[in-house]
Amino acid sequence: MAKQQKSLKGLGARYGIKIRKQYTKIHLQLKAKRSCPQCGSKSFGRDYVGIWSCKKCNLKVAGMAYDIKL
Ligand SMILES: [Zn+2]
Secondary structure (H helix, E strand, C coil), rough: CCCCCCCCCCCCCCCCCHHHHHHHHEEEEECCCECCCCCCCEEEEEEECCEEEECCCEEEEEECCCCCCC
């Protein structure tokens, strides 16, 4: 059985290591906890690609695909 690489989820061995490393980095960015810029709630996250929203105050922000930083 092949060794499982926990940190490189989702893509398998289809792509090169460089791309997989980038993907892992982006994946961690996506999962990272963020605070809502309006109410400070931690229920702030990405809704769709480029759309970030807060579940507490329903603030919607257009950000980048993988991170809120503009
Ligand atoms: Zn909020």
